Amino acid sequence: MSIFGIPSLSNNQQRMLKARVLQQICLSKVNTMTTATTITEIYGETLHECVACGDGKIRYWRQKNFHYTESAKQSEFHIYRCDNCGTGFLNQPPHAQWLQDIYEYSGQALTQAISLEKVLAREAVFPNCTVDAERMSRAANLFNWSGNRRGLDVGSGFGFYTQALRKIGYRTVSINPGKFENQVFKDLNGDDPLPVMFENYQASEPFGVVIMSQVLEHLLEPDRAIGKVSDLLAANGVFACAVPNYDSFLVKLLGTRENACLWIPEHVNYFTRKGLEALLERNGFRVVRAEQITRIPFDALSRRLGLKGRPAAIADALVKYLQIPFAGLMNFLGLGIYINLYAVKK
Numbered sequence: 001m002s003i004f005g006i007p008s009l010s011n012n013q014q015r016m017l018k019a020r021v022l023q024q025i026c027l028s029k030v031n032t033m034t035t036a037t038t039i040t041e042i043y044g045e046t047l048h049e050c051v052a053c054g055d056g057k058i059r060y061w062r063q064k065n066f067h068y069t070e071s072a073k074q075s076e077f078h079i080y081r082c083d084n085c086g087t088g089f090l091n092q093p094p095h096a097q098w099l100q101d102i103y104e105y106s107g108q109a110l111t112q113a114i115s116l117e118k119v120l121a122r123e124a125v126f127p128n129c130t131v132d133a134e135r136m137s138r139a140a141n142l143f144n145w146s147g148n149r150r151g152l153d154v155g156s157g158f159g160f161y162t163q164a165l166r167k168i169g170y171r172t173v174s175i176n177p178g179k180f181e182n183q184v185f186k187d188l189n190g191d192d193p194l195p196v197m198f199e200n201y202q203a204s205e206p207f208g209v210v211i212m213s214q215v216l217e218h219l220l221e222p223d224r225a226i227g228k229v230s231d232l233l234a235a236n237g238v239f240a241c242a243v244p245n246y247d248s249f250l251v252k253l254l255g256t257r258e259n260a261c262l263w264i265p266e267h268v269n270y271f272t273r274k275g276l277e278a279l280l281e282r283n284g285f286r287v288v289r290a291e292q293i294t295r296i297p298f299d300a301l302s303r304r305l306g307l308k309g310r311p312a313a314i315a316d317a318l319v320k321y322l323q324i325p326f327a328g329l330m331n332f333l334g335l336g337i338y339i340n341l342y343a344v345k346k
């Protein structure tokens, strides 16, 4: 989700930028018809501090290349890591405008319509968003001592978080720029989210709960976003967020071949628990709960091995049941796939 808009480039910035304006013809894989797209590849400014804790001790970690289509040239991205909190981030990150272009044909912003039935069918096979939405809404409500029953769902996606907040009695505001997601949201919840960027959203009243699931890892300026969240909350209100874990066993195992946390360049930040906590604490929050979530799609193994029929069914059952103790252990060791964090505004 590109929550922040497109800053204009100053002359000075332009000189500093490693600016490569390529007129690339890219073939969109999403549509069967051939679409020609012009991409402007511009990197953003060089970062000198950690995006999470603000520490200046950062160093180069690894490179990851990205190519949005098979026909396009590769682009290089460099990942830096903070010595203090371990959080990673792209340095230089892509410029916001380039990121926006990438969203046009990556999975982040849907490039074509999807029906609510399809989304619900997917959830029935592999319960994911619905489970997370209910768990996070209930926990956020538990810690919300502000007396304020208004909830803000930033990056509302298909609308499961808004639905869950309403079920427990919240009046909600939902923000999401993606039009195809917003159609599913409407079919699910009966109303429209505000199709605005978080940066441009202005609230008339404060909120008791703000939820951001899978959003912070996309933001070029997470510190600025959290500052805004803090401004939007009532005193003793709760911020609930979910991000991929940079310390996950998948990243440790696969390195840069890992594509969930290190989905580059859509994800520009790779948080550790320590980094995320530091980011919140320096914006006036007290972290009240941090937990990890590990969930592996049941068909992950059978798909990888190309199994069909009975062998596939056996592999799916193995993944379904063996992952319960495995996920518990990974989460316990701090190696889980996602971090969930709840923080109260002081």
Ligand SMILES: [Zn+2]
Binding pocket: 050, 051, 052, 053, 054, 055, 082, 083, 084, 085, 086, 087, 275
């Ligand atoms: Zn840091």
